[in-house]
Amino acid sequence: MNHELFMQRALQLALLGQGHVAPNPMVGCVIVHNGRIIGEGWHRQYGQAHAEVNALNSVTERHLLPESTVYVTLEPCSHFGKTPPCADRLVQEGVKEVIVCNDDPNPLVAGRGLNKLRQAGIQVQTGMLAQKGRELNRRFFTWIEQQRPYVILKWAQTADGFLAGPDYQPVPISGPLAQRLVHRWRSEEDAIWVGTHTARTDNPRLNVRAWTGRNPLRIIPDRTLSLPPDLHVFDGSQPTLVFTEKEREPGPNLTYATLSDWSLTTMLADLKTRNIQSVLVEGGTRLLESFLAESCWDEIRLFRSPAFLKKGIPAPHFTAKQVLRERVGVDELTVWQGAEGRWHGV
Ligand code: AOF
Ligand code: ZN
Numbered sequence: 001m002n003h004e005l006f007m008q009r010a011l012q013l014a015l016l017g018q019g020h021v022a023p024n025p026m027v028g029c030v031i032v033h034n035g036r037i038i039g040e041g042w043h044r045q046y047g048q049a050h051a052e053v054n055a056l057n058s059v060t061e062r063h064l065l066p067e068s069t070v071y072v073t074l075e076p077c078s079h080f081g082k083t084p085p086c087a088d089r090l091v092q093e094g095v096k097e098v099i100v101c102n103d104d105p106n107p108l109v110a111g112r113g114l115n116k117l118r119q120a121g122i123q124v125q126t127g128m129l130a131q132k133g134r135e136l137n138r139r140f141f142t143w144i145e146q147q148r149p150y151v152i153l154k155w156a157q158t159a160d161g162f163l164a165g166p167d168y169q170p171v172p173i174s175g176p177l178a179q180r181l182v183h184r185w186r187s188e189e190d191a192i193w194v195g196t197h198t199a200r201t202d203n204p205r206l207n208v209r210a211w212t213g214r215n216p217l218r219i220i221p222d223r224t225l226s227l228p229p230d231l232h233v234f235d236g237s238q239p240t241l242v243f244t245e246k247e248r249e250p251g252p253n254l255t256y257a258t259l260s261d262w263s264l265t266t267m268l269a270d271l272k273t274r275n276i277q278s279v280l281v282e283g284g285t286r287l288l289e290s291f292l293a294e295s296c297w298d299e300i301r302l303f304r305s306p307a308f309l310k311k312g313i314p315a316p317h318f319t320a321k322q323v324l325r326e327r328v329g330v331d332e333l334t335v336w337q338g339a340e341g342r343w344h345g346v
Contacts, residue, residue, distance in 0.1 A: 006030050006037070006071045007101055007129045011136060013042040014051070014073045019214075021046050022190070023277045025104075025140040029055035029072040031095075033064040052076055052086040056093055069097040073133050075104040075126065078112035087116040097123040101133035105144045139278040142298060148268035150278040151296055152189065153288055154182065155315060156303035162312035163285055170202060171312070174303040180210040182282075185301070187213025189278040191241075191271070194233075195287035196222050205232045206282075217241055217276065221287075223262060241274075243267050264296050288316045 013028030021027075021043050029051040031039035038061050041054025049057075052072055059065065076086035076098065090098060098117050103126055104110060117124050134141055139150040156173040157163050165171050186192055187208045194204060199220045206218045215238040220227070225246045227233075233240050236252045248256045259266050271279065281291055291297045300318060 003071070003099060004129060006032050006069075007073070007099065008132075009037070009040075010051075010071045010073050011101065011129065011132055013040055014136060017043045017045075019188075020044060023140070023143065023275050025074055025137040027051040027072065027074045029070065031055050031059055031065075031068050031070050033061070033068045038064055038068065047082045049083055050077065050086050053083065053089060056089060066094045066096060068095050069099060070095050071099050071128075073101040073136070075100050075102065075109060075111075076113040076117065077104065077106075077109050078116050079108040081108070085113070085116070087113040090117060090122065091120040095122060097125070099128055100124070100126040101129050102126075102137070102141075105141060138298065143272065143277045147272050148265075148296070149190065149271050149276045150298050151268075151281060151291060152185070152278065152299045152301060153281045153291055153297050153316075154185070154301045155283055155285075155288060156305065157315035158305050158307050158309040158312075160308045160310065161315050162309040163283075163315040164313040165309070166312050168197075168201070168284070168313055171309060173305045173307070176210075178303050183208050183211035184213065185280055186216055187211055189216055189280045190276045191217040191219050191279045193219040193279050193281045193287070195284050196220065196227065197286065198282075198284040199231060199233055200227055202284075203232055204282075205235075205237075207238055216280070219243070219267075219271075219279065221267070243270070264290055264294050268296060285313055285316060292316050292318050 010028040010030045013030065014026040017026040024043060024046055026043065027050065028042040029040070030037055039055045039059035041051050041058055043051045044054065052070065055070070070090060076090055078085050078087045100114070104113060114124055114126065142148065142150040155163055156178065158173055186206070192206045194206065198204065207215045218233050218238065218240040220233055220240065221243040223245050225244050225248060234254060236254065239253045239255070241255045241257060243257050243259055245259060245262060247258050250256060257270055259270065281288060
């Protein structure tokens with residue numbers, strides 16, 4: 001039987017939950033009897049039924065369950081969360097075998113789900129297409145395992161490697177297609193982050209206009225609270241979080257996080273407590289460089305224009321272990337960093 005094909009299908013189903021389940025992981029599930037799919041399901045909505053329950057509920061030929069194999073992209077849960085444990089339900093239904101893509105790193109589960117299944121005499125296998133599963137839920141895994149949001153750095157540079165003019169003045173590098181793509185990316189992450197200097201000089205809105213989607217949280221570091229209040233990021237049109245060392249009363253859609261220690265690590269740890277699972281860092285150079293210097297990043301999305309600037313501020317330098325995806329259509333290069341072999345080609 002082609003096990004990987006069924007797991008691939010379960011991963012495909014998991015993806016249907018994108019944008020609806022965070023901070024939960026996307027999970028898909030396929031139930032197979034004798035090489036034929038008899039049930040499918042996925043985690044559709046945060047707080048609602050898990051993938052296994054939806055898949056089991058979709059089976060009409062229930063008498064086949066004791067002879068069936070369940071393919072699920074995440075270890076079935078063992079805890080009473082917003083719903084009862086999926087492992088218990090699988091035991092109750094008496095399925096023959098459960099094949100899992102990724103173990104659940106959530107401390108509430110972490111192996112207990114698989115143990116429950118084994119103890120009930122269900123055959124269990126894990127790690128099938130594990131790299132694909134980790135890539136699908138890379139935000140969730142980073143958030144739980146590293147206790148910080150998944151960090152995506154984004155910038156545009158010229159063919160000769162410059163990011164701005166000699167005095168940091170902005171120069172047009174990428175075009176309208178790239179802008180549209182960036183707005184789409186903004187809608188896909190929980191937060192966007194820009195540096196103090198960029199917020200002041202570019203006065204960006206940091207919202208989603210060239211795409212249809214959700215506006216993310218805007219994150220602005222302002223150590224001494226020196227930014228003028230009439231900047232777009234303080235317009236109250238969407239939530240903004242300001243990291244500072246000072247104290248200030250919150251405003252409409254405006255939160256101040258007073259930090260005792262001015263470091264990226266502290267800021268990222270603070271975002272973890274606010275359930276922020278991913279951030280898109282849009283510049284400027286100095287902020288991007290601090291993320292690179294402290295190795296606090298997971299992914300770089302880089303636009304390279306064919307134009308030459310000849311002089312200016314050099315783009316940040318990085319060494320990537322793997323270049324996974326190159327999309328030349330909009331002059332974009334996407335790079336993932338990670339422990340060797342953490343991600344595989346997609
Ligand atoms: C599964 N199947 O489809 C998902 C699982 O808040 P709750 O009760 O929905 O629980 C969320 C946790 O359950 C989540 O952090 C992760 O550990 C696990 N997610 N488990 O068996 C699923 N979405
Ligand atoms: Zn569950």
